[in-house]
Amino acid sequence: MKTEMFNCESNKTVWAITLTAFLVTGTTGCSTQKSEPEGSASETTSVSVQLNWYPEVEHGGVYQALIDGSYSDRGLDVEIKPGGSETPVAPELLLGRSHFAITNADDVVLFRAQGADIVAVLAAVQDNPRCLLVRSDSGVETFDDLSGMTLQCQPGRTFLPFLRQRGILEGVREVPYFNSIAGMVNDPKMAVQAYVVAEPLLARQQGLDIRTLMVSELGWNPYSSVLVTTGDLIRESPEMVQQFVDATRLGWENYLSAPDKANAQILAANKHGMTDEVLQFGAEQMRDLAYPSEKTKLGQMSLDRWQTLVGQMSELEVIDADSVQAEECFTTQFLPNE
Incomplete structure (x- = not known):
């Protein structure tokens, strides 16, 4: 059994080599990312979301939005793509094979340090587990x-x-x-x-x-269960991004209040020793992590938090100094106004 439920990061050294090689080839989202996913405004739009690990509680909001109709109500036909131990999240997005992905805030910083225009649009988990x-x-x-x-x-x-x-x-x-x-x-x-x-x-x-x-x-507290996409998709299809963020945010709200149906879906999709009891326990712990205070708005992100993280990673020499601008790591334009 994979016991580290939330730790869906790939080995960062391996990932950095993979992404660097990918970027050096000149294959970027600019040349392969479709300006619009399949479909039109009046039809069902096909959208895919890449998970950064096998289906688990950190992806609960996505599964909930799928099964409760939050996606379909907005004309989105969503495919959830399970990950694994070395899922290339950034290349999947840059190649246009996935429109969205779930990852962690420190990974977003690493992606951008390697030259990948990956942007966070929602952070479901405020306190890192x-x-x-x-x-x-x-x-x-x-x-x-x-x-x-x-x-x-x-x-x-x-x-x-x-x-x-x-x-x-x-x-x-x-x-x-x-x-x-x-x-x-x-x-x-x-x-x-x-x-x-x-x-x-x-x-x-x-x-x-x-x-x-x-x-x-x-003091080490990167956002977790972060929904990300590419800067290209944000610029080219903001309406679709808005619909997906709205549905995913609602999915997380519903999952954190009643996770049973989504957990059943996760259990069916996870063939790596997952159990219903572990999923139930994880969902219970998630509530406090997603809502650390009564004032917390689900999915919220702040420049201060991102600046702190980028500064820490630079100080630790995990990234080169000044290689990442905190304000470029995320956007709140798709989140409700506070």
Whole structure:
């Protein structure tokens, strides 16, 4: 089972090489992106959305909008394209094989640093679900207690250089992460990279009493479950983009209040060991992540948040300084006025 439910990022080094090679060939969205998807204003418009991982709760709003008619009510015939461990999200968009995709805010920054005109149009998850999972009998109560622990983690994740810069991983032995919490079962000194929407439940199912350390509380908090498209499509088909954003936003609102039907659809589409119980747990955790306060508007994004993220990634040397402008990473033109 893929236990890291929300972590749908591909290895960033591999991705960067892939996208760089793609861009060098001169194949860009300008030459292959259709100015309009199939259909016309009076007919059903065919639209595809690429997922950045196998169908899971991070894609719940898209599946909900499909099954409750939010897309079809707007004349959109939507195809959801499942992803995998190395889904080339940016090339899929730039080649015009997909009109939209789901990814994470730090990936958008990486895409743009590599020259891809990918733009976020809605951020369903405001508080990033990234956490470190430790056993309660490990003696670790905060991030400051991690020295002497072994951390199973996946190279290429941008939260790791952030933790190193903060000194959090000083004295911590880092070993490869194999999409499993099995290492914690027999070793109280083993910590595991995790997402709060899945691994805590999986650990408790194995009889472990665990503690979650949320990385967002340290200040690393990229938007997650971000709906993106290309700058070309925004300029050429703003009406269609508006319809898709409106439907997807409604889908997320409905999913977060009643996820059962969409979860059944996700379960049917995911052939990688997913269970209904895990999806139910994940959807419950998602509500607080999507609505961290009573004032939160679903999907909202702010320049301040994007500037913080771009600044952090530049400081961490994940991207070259001044290679990305925060205001170009996103647009709120398709979101309701606050």
